[in-house]
Amino acid sequence: MKDEIIIAGFGGQGVLSMGKILAYAALENDLEVTWMPSYGPEQRGGTANVTVILSDEPISSPVLDTFDTAVILNQQSLDKFESKVKPGGVLIYDPYGIHHAPTRTDIKVVPVDAMEATIEMGQAKSYNMILLGALLKMRPDVPVEAVVRGLKKALPERHHHLIPANEEAIRKGMSLVKE
Amino acid sequence: MKDEIKLMKGNEAIAHAAIRYGADGYFGYPITPQSEVLETLEALMPWETTGMVVLQAESEVASINMVYGGAATGKAVMTSSSSPGVSLMQEGISYLAASELPALIVNVMRGGPGLGTIHPSQSDYFQATKGGGHGDYHLIVLAPSTVQEMADFVGLGFDLAFKYRTPSMILADGIVGQMMEKVVLPPQRERRTNEEIKRQCPWAVTGKEGGRKRNIVTSLELDSAVMEKNNERFQRTYAEIEKNEVRYEARFTEDADYLIVAFGSIARICLKAIEEARKEGIKIGIVRPITLWPFPYDAIRDAAKNVKGILCVELNAGQMIEDVRLAVSDSVPVKHFGRMGGIVPNPQEVLDALKKDFINPSDSKA
The missing domain is CATH 3.40.50.920 (Rossmann fold)
Incomplete structure (x- = not known):
């Protein structure tokens, strides 16, 4: 098993955190994992992305040109990464704020109304967890239980009371993926 | 017992490994992409556990000279920076080499020349391996490619530095500094006591008691005949390192x-x-x-x-x-x-x- 994932959006949308939580979940599930962020000023606005690789074998390059799975949170990232999804791969995106939807037909394109769901749920901060839920539905690389254990490691203790809300958002995201 | 596997950035691994090694001091100044080394050390507060000193100096020049001072007393001391900061340190590094002082310097390289970019590069290869500072000297240069090696090379770098009485360098880059992957940290070691340091580093300035000649740690030698002898000694050390320490x-x-x-x-x-x-x-x-x-x-x-x-x-x-x-x-x-x-x-x-x-x-x- 190997999943080469790109998560991309605006700085502040929780792109790096989503990757980090996934990486901790992989650690909990005894998988090999690398987490390679774009770093620097883009964390304070502009685009941010992170490459997460999960594998049951040692991982060579943490830097990739093509991906099995893409989770896309804004138009710039869609423009940049749609062509980088391997044929047969999965592209998950939130249509909110997207003017030019993905056009590829050789990959599985999965729209997830995550922004709408966060507004409905009244918890804007779990936006990224809804998308993580959609990712886990499409790519069951790690069980949700491992993600919850991963959350405990990824979040400082003072935020642990938010874990149930995060889990709820993850499950919401899973339910938003239409078969 | 199963070793505990952690997930962390290469920069964080350097900080954890330094404390685990029983390092006595870290002196540094923040610069991307390695600021997490100092940040992690400050967050872990090792001065309350192992007694390790962590200090944000006023500049890279100050950092490397604090390293010189600490190393002269036989303590295991280190600094870290990124390319432009390491350029500032070159005078001090040359002095460390000339004074035959063990120390660990970490360079998490970014794109140059000049202030350049904050993104990964390896353009300090010449600086690290061919001198960097003035004079005929070498650093032992270790190049990690994984977060595990970032952790492991802290101990290795210190051990080699003390074995040969010469500074060593971890030459990393922004990728291995910023990426997270699995790492098993070395076991916690006690910091050496002053008595142990006196025994292991008879050359160090540890406070003179009766019965021995005073130790002078300096790179200055105005008698050229003696300075040539010093250089010959350095070169013999480098020949030993070349014979024993090649790794690939x-x-x-x-x-x-x-x-x-x-x-x-x-x-x-x-x-x-x-x-x-x-x-x-x-x-x-x-x-x-x-x-x-x-x-x-x-x-x-x-x-x-x-x-x-x-x-x-x-x-x-x-x-x-x-x-x-x-x-x-x-x-x-x-x-x-x-x-x-x-x-x-x-x-x-x-x-x-x-x-x-x-x-x-x-x-x-x-």
């Missing part, structure tokens, strides 16, 4: 038609290119120098015996390629592929470069 990793070299030489993070990108190439039936091997000084000349010469070409892949304009050419003379064509200024090539670009240079050279005329 060779993979897929047995049946290889082509050889890649690459160090640090880019070696992993090359490894992915090699995996892809094998699927196409192209057999490429790789030698990854782990010590950049002393350089694994013999290993590269051996691995190159049956290959049609060597591609030296670096995040710079071509620096290590000079050592690779020295290793093989003119027996094999050696080409360079690299990106500069903080741009990191992907595995496909590496493979395309190798094909263009050695397999379909006619394509390159286009």
